[in-house]
Amino acid sequence: MLVMGAACVWPAAAPPAILFENVIEKSGIRFAMHNSATPQRHQVETMIAGVAVLDYNNDGLLDIYCVNGAQLPAMEKTGPQYYNRLYRNNGDGTFTDVTEKAGVQGRGYSMGVAVGDYDNDGCVDIYVAGVNYNQLFHNNCDGTFTDVTARAGVAGVHPKLGKTWAISAGWFDYDNDGLLDLMVVNYVKWDLATEPPCITAGVRAYCSPPVAGGDRHGHRSSGRVRAGASAGGTVTWSARGGSGNVRDGHSGDYFVGGAGQLVGGAPGGGNRSGDGAAGGVR
Ligand SMILES: [Ca+2]
Numbered sequence: 001m002l003v004m005g006a007a008c009v010w011p012a013a014a015p016p017a018i019l020f021e022n023v024i025e026k027s028g029i030r031f032a033m034h035n036s037a038t039p040q041r042h043q044v045e046t047m048i049a050g051v052a053v054l055d056y057n058n059d060g061l062l063d064i065y066c067v068n069g070a071q072l073p074a075m076e077k078t079g080p081q082y083y084n085r086l087y088r089n090n091g092d093g094t095f096t097d098v099t100e101k102a103g104v105q106g107r108g109y110s111m112g113v114a115v116g117d118y119d120n121d122g123c124v125d126i127y128v129a130g131v132n133y134n135q136l137f138h139n140n141c142d143g144t145f146t147d148v149t150a151r152a153g154v155a156g157v158h159p160k161l162g163k164t165w166a167i168s169a170g171w172f173d174y175d176n177d178g179l180l181d182l183m184v185v186n187y188v189k190w191d192l193a194t195e196p197p198c199i200t201a202g203v204r205a206y207c208s209p210p211v212a213g214g215d216r217h218g219h220r221s222s223g224r225v226r227a228g229a230s231a232g233g234t235v236t237w238s239a240r241g242g243s244g245n246v247r248d249g250h251s252g253d254y255f256v257g258g259a260g261q262l263v264g265g266a267p268g269g270g271n272r273s274g275d276g277a278a279g280g281v282r
């Protein structure tokens, strides 16, 4: 008996299609991230920067928001080169820089960004996590944004530690009440003025978090959020400090986030409330 094994015959490989093409040059996007690298090797220099893709003007075309650094040691956006940038999608493969018109330049040394329609008005809003400032930009649904950080109470200032270094954030509805809640992830407690030099083999190097004064005990916050139903609705947040449990890692990433208690004005009028729950991310 002649037994023939089944032969595995693979079709001749077709030339791979070009799936991606670098079109940055013709896109009109000329973003350059400025971290203000210095010989002092401040720890923040290595950590930026985030990008969000969102349709801020509801034209069905995704736009791009890039966060940026700041001048050091001022830790401020002292010039346009440090602005966060919003690029509007023109629908023809090109983008237009609408940063100043939209009012989303930001302030301070920015790190991360999270987008979501926190007030359910149909226009996506922007939250920027930064080293010395966090900012919430409310989308006015007319191509402009308003900084509502103060009245929203989401500046990220811890009652005991002060403004900790926020590195990322996320919007999610943790209690399923239809209102987006905000989780901000902090890195370490850090201050450029008190950052010690870290010398490796005689060369100044970037400090690891514990050496840089990392918040080894971490922190966790819970808060209350009141969200209005319409554009410009009032959001209040009162952080309450607490002790977290952060393990001391080797290379030193200490991420502790907080989730809050939501007491909000539901879209359409009524009040909704949710039980608080604190969360941690290590
Ligand atoms: Ca768009």
Ligand SMILES: [Ca+2]
Pocket (backbone or CB within 6 Å): 116, 117, 118, 119, 120, 121, 122, 123, 124, 125, 139
């Ligand atoms: Ca909104």
